[in-house]
Amino acid sequence: MRAVLAWQADNIVAHHQAPELGELDSFASLRQWADSYIASQDMLRGGCTFGSLAAEAVKADPSHRDAAADGFEQWQALFRRGLSKMRERGELRPEADPEALAHLLAAAFQGGALLDQAAEDSTPLRDALHGALAYIESFAVEG
Numbered sequence: 397m398r399a400v401l402a403w404q405a406d407n408i409v410a411h412h413q414a415p416e417l418g419e420l421d422s423f424a425s426l427r428q429w430a431d432s433y434i435a436s437q438d439m440l441r442g443g444c445t446f447g448s449l450a451a452e453a454v455k456a457d458p459s460h461r462d463a464a465a466d467g468f469e470q471w472q473a474l475f476r477r478g479l480s481k482m483r484e485r486g487e488l489r490p491e492a493d494p495e496a497l498a499h500l501l502a503a504a505f506q507g508g509a510l511l512d513q514a515a516e517d518s519t520p521l522r523d524a525l526h527g528a529l530a531y532i533e534s535f536a537v538e539g
Contacts, residue, residue, distance in 0.1 A: 397453050398463045404446045405467030412474050420478035422487070423533060426501075430525035433505065434518050444509040446471070472498040479532070492535035504528035 417432075418425045450464035475498035482488045508524030 397457070397460055401446075401450060401453060401460065401463040401467055404449050405470050408444075408446045408467070409470050409474065412471065419481065420474055421481040422478075423482075423529075423536070425478070426529055426532065430529055433509075434522045434525065444506055447506045447509065468502060472502050475501050486537055488532075488535045489537055492532075497532050497535075500528050500531065501525075 412420065412429065414432075417429050420426055420429060446467055450460075450467060453460040454464050476494045479488065479492070479494035479497050483490065483492050483494060504524040504527065505521075508521035511520035511524075512518050
């Protein structure tokens with residue numbers, strides 16, 4: 397199970413490193429990331445494969461918790477790095493916390509994907525991701 401969790405985490409990280417997304421270090425690349433997932437959910441209706449697997453693995457055997465946490469950490473690290481770069485370049489105000497904002501993006505995606513899967517409608521995912529992005533954009537430096 398640990399190997400499957402690691403493989404699934406690697407897949408999600410690889411998807412987030414698609415060339416068109418750059419380093420997830422701009423408002424445009426974050427919006428493109430969100431829109432690509434919303435579009436894929438419209439076609440797939442599978443929820444988040446890693447999140448679903450992690451939840452079941454931990455429920456079945458709590459000893460898998462560290463493998464699930466590691467997968468989520470790898471994924472959130474991509475957001476954290478991108479958001480940190482945005483703050484370093486002065487695109488986000490200094491009080492923007494890349495760690496908290498990375499948690500927000502992951503949680504919005506996970507919750508939105510689950511609601512999407514249950515309702516067979518991408519509206520909850522779209523609303524969750526666009527809401528998270530709007531909050532992140534509220535930290536934009538006025539230019």
